[in-house]
Amino acid sequence: xxxxxxxxxxxxxxxxxxxxxxxxxxxxxxxxxxxxxxxxxxxxxxxxxxxxxxxxxxxxxxxxxxxxxxxxxxxxxxxxxxxxxxxxxxxxxxxxxxxxxxxxxxxxxxxxxxxxxxxxxxxxxxxxxxxxxxxxxxxxxxxxxxxxxxxxxxxxxxxxxxxxxxxxxxxxxxxxxxxxxxxxxxxxxxxxxxxxxxxxxxxxxxxxxxxxxxxxxxxxxxxxxxxxxxxxxxxxxxxxxxxxxxxxxxxxxxxxxxxxxxxxxxxxxxxxxxxxxxxxxxxxxxxxxxxxxxxxxxxxxxxxxxxxxxxxxxxxxxxxxxxxxxxxxxxxxxxxxxxxxxxxxxxxxxxxxxxxxxxxxxxxxxxxxxxxxxxxxxxxxxxx
Numbered sequence: 256x257x258x259x260x261x262x263x264x265x266x267x268x269x270x271x272x273x274x275x276x277x278x279x280x281x282x283x284x285x286x287x288x289x290x291x292x293x294x295x296x297x298x299x300x301x302x303x304x305x306x307x308x309x310x311x312x313x314x315x316x317x318x319x320x321x322x323x324x325x326x327x328x329x330x331x332x333x334x335x336x337x338x339x340x341x342x343x344x345x346x347x348x349x350x351x352x353x354x355x356x357x358x359x360x361x362x363x364x365x366x367x368x369x370x371x372x373x374x375x376x377x378x379x380x381x382x383x384x385x386x387x388x389x390x391x392x393x394x395x396x397x398x399x400x401x402x403x404x405x406x407x408x409x410x411x412x413x414x415x416x417x418x419x420x421x422x423x424x425x426x427x428x429x430x431x432x433x434x435x436x437x438x439x440x441x442x443x444x445x446x447x448x449x450x451x452x453x454x455x456x457x458x459x460x461x462x463x464x465x466x467x468x469x470x471x472x473x474x475x476x477x478x479x480x481x482x483x484x485x486x487x488x489x490x491x492x493x494x495x496x497x498x499x500x501x502x503x504x505x506x507x508x509x510x511x512x513x514x515x516x517x518x519x520x521x522x523x524x525x526x527x528x529x530x531x532x533x534x535x536x537x538x539x540x541x542x543x544x545x546x547x548x549x550x551x552x553x554x555x556x557x558x559x560x561x562x563x564x565x566x567x568x569x570x571x572x573x574x575x576x577x578x579x580x581x582x583x584x585x586x587x588x589x590x591x592x593x594x595x596x597x598x599x600x601x602x603x604x605x606x607x608x609x610x611x612x613x614x615x616x617x618x619x620x621x622x623x624x625x626x627x628x629x630x631x632x633x634x635x636x637x638x639x
Contacts, residue, residue: 257631261580264587265631269330271593272600272625276327276336279598285340287317300346309314309407312349313356317361319622321330322469322638325375326625329636337375344368344381351387358406359395361388362425367622367638370431374638381433389432392425396444399474401451404442405466406536406638416471420463422448423501428639430508436516442509449505453517462539463498464491464607471610484609490539491608492552494526500559504639506566515566522563524576525556533585537608547613549605550590551620553582557627560608583627591624592616594603600624 257265264366278295288296309315311567324340329331347364350357365388372381402418426445435440455467455476463537465482469475484491499521508516528539535553536546560579564572588599598617601624606612629635 256628257576261631264283264584265628268583268587268628269632270626271591273327273331275593275595275600276281276323279597280324280327280336281600283320284335284342287312287320287343288618289314289316290612290618291597291599291609294599300349307355308350308353309358311356312347313364314361315349315358316470316520317343317350317362318367319618322371323369323618323622323625325367325638326622326629327638328375328572330629340368341372341638344372344384348384352386355407358389358423358513359392359403359422359527361392362422362428363414363619364388364429364432368429371636371638382602385428386432386435386487389428390603392428393432393441393444395446395547396448397469397471399472400469400537401447401474402455402467402469403448403589404471406609416467416469416477417466418448418455419466420452421450421497421498422506424639430505433486435455437610445505446509446511449502449514451564452498453502453513457517457521461520461522463494463521464490483610485538485541485608489541490524492525492535492537492549495521495539496552496555496559499525499556503566506561507639515563518559518563519567520558520573522560522578525558526574527617528580529578533581535582537605540610547608548603550586550601551604551617551623553586553590554601554620554623554627557582558623558630561627579627579631583624583631586624594607 277543283296283595286296286298289299290297299314300620315327321340321343324336328336365385369381369385372378397404403422405417405419406414408532422604426448456464462481463482466480468477470477479487481487499518502514502518537549557579560575565573591604592602601620603614
C-alpha cells in the first residue's frame with residue numbers, strides 16, 4: 256500500500272500526464288510516432304519510404320501510441336482517445352498485406368491496439384486482427400529448440416536460430432489467443448518458449464542474455480551475443496527489464512510458480528544494481544564513462560516490479576514497490592519533459608549501447624512510464 260505522500264505524488268503525475276496528453280493527442284492524432292524531431296512526433300511509416308516495411312509501417316514499436324491512447328481513454332473516459340487508438344490500429348492493417356516486414360514483435364504491435372480494443376469494445380474486427388497476429392507469432396516457433404525465432408533473415412548473417420529476451424513480452428498474445436479460442440496450442444508454444452528462456456537466457460546471478468543462437472535443426476545452444484548491450488556477457492538493462500516483466504506476465508497468465516521465481520531473481524539483480532541516483536545505464540556492466548543511460552529500461556522495470564509486488568506475500572511487497580517508486584520518481588524528476596510544447600514525455604531513452612540513437616525520446620518509454628503510474632493508482636487497464 257502506498258503512503259499518503261506517495262499517493263499524492265501519483266495523483267500529481269497523473270494530472271501532468273492528463274494535461275500533456277490532452278494537447279499532444281490532438282497534434283499527433285494522425286501519426287504513429289517512434290521518437291520526436293525538434294520536439295514533434297515523427298510518423299514512423301514515413302521514415303524510410305520505399306525501404307523494408309519493417310522499418311516503416313511494420314516497425315516493432317508501432318503499437319505503443321495506440322496503447323497510450325487506450326490508457327488515456329480508460330483514465331479519462333474521453334472518446335477522442337479511443338478514436339485515435341482505433342485509427343492507429345487500422346493503419347497497421349497494411350502490415351498484414353506487406354507481410355515481409357513482420358517478425359516476432361507482433362505482440363508489441365497488436366496487444367496494445369487490437370487486443371486492447373477488443374477487451375474494451377468487443378469489436379470483432381479487432382479480435383480477427385489479433386488472432387491473425389497470434390497465428391503469425393505461433394508460426395515462428397522452432398520445435399527442435401523450443402523457441403520463437405527472432406527477426407527475419409539479415410543479409411550476411413544466419414539468424415535462423417536466433418531468439419531474444421524481448422520476446423517474453425510478445426508471448427502474452429499467445430496466452431490471450433488460447434483464452435479467446437480455447438485452443439491450447441498457443442499457450443503450449445508460449446510456455447515452451449518461456450521455459451527455454453528460463454534455461455538459456457537467465458544466468459545464475461539473475462542477469463540475462465539478449466540474444467541466444469540455437470542450432471535451428473538440433474535445438475542446442477550454439478552461442479550468445481551482446482546484442483543491444485555493451486558486449487557479450489554484459490547486462491543490457493532493457494533486456495533485464497524485458498525479462499523481469501516478461502516472466503511476470505507468464506506467471507500472470509499461467510500461475511506457474513517457476514515464472515514468478517524467475518521474475519523475482521531478475522528483479523533482485525536489477526534492484527541490486529540500481530545506482531544511488533536512480534538513473535539506469537544502458538548496460539549494468541558498461542564502462543563508467545561515458546555515462547550512457549536508458550530511461551526506457553527504468554520505466555519497463557518499474558511496471559514489472561509493481562506486478563511482482565501484487566503477487567508476493569505481504570512481507571515481500573515493499574522491496575519491489577519501493578524500487579519501482581525510486582525508478583519512477585527519478586524519471587519524473589530528471590527525465591520527464593512536462594512542457595506542453597513538446598510531444599514526448601521521457602528524454603534519455605537509448606535504443607542500444609553501440610547505436611547513435613542514445614539519449615533521445617522513444618515512444619515505448621512514454622508508454623511504460625504511463626502504464627507504471629496508472630498501476631500505482633490502481634484500477635489500471637492491463638494490456639498484456
